[in-house]
Amino acid sequence: MTRLWPKGEPLEVWGEQAAPTAFVWQGLPHHILAICNRWRIHTRWWEPDEAVWREYLKVETDTGLLCLLYRDLINGGWFLARLYD
Numbered sequence: 001m002t003r004l005w006p007k008g009e010p011l012e013v014w015g016e017q018a019a020p021t022a023f024v025w026q027g028l029p030h031h032i033l034a035i036c037n038r039w040r041i042h043t044r045w046w047e048p049d050e051a052v053w054r055e056y057l058k059v060e061t062d063t064g065l066l067c068l069l070y071r072d073l074i075n076g077g078w079f080l081a082r083l084y085d
Contacts, residue, residue: 001085002082002083002084002085003082003083004081004082005079005080005081005082006081007079008070008072008079008080008081009025009079009080009081010077010078010079011023011024011025011069011078011079011080012024012078013069013078015032017071019035020032020057020069020078023069023078023080025080028063030061030062030063030065031061031062031063032059032060032061032062033059033060033061033062034059034060035057035058035059036058036059036060036066037056037057037058038055038056038057038058039055039056040053040054040055040056040073041053041054041056051074052074053072053073053074054070054071054072054073055070055071055073056068056069056070056081057069057070057071065083066083066084067080067081067082067083067084068080068081068082068083068084069081
């Protein structure tokens with residue numbers, strides 16, 4: 001079963017903004033072994049209050065997680081969006 005957080009779960013991320021090396025989730029560090037996929041979305045750009053501009057990264061961690069992270073390119077911050085089983 002896949003867990004989804006539609007609004008994202010805030011994360012503390014280490015490393016470069018464009019290529020993070022680790023993050024903390026539920027109080028535990030998770031080092032990123034591989035970035036499997038990366039893409040950006042920019043929706044509703046014509047409505048500034050409704051716009052979504054994000055960069056998504058599907059990552060594999062040293063703790064065995066396969067998850068989808070995103071960086072909010074408008075307001076800043078990293079979030080956990082999905083955790084795959």
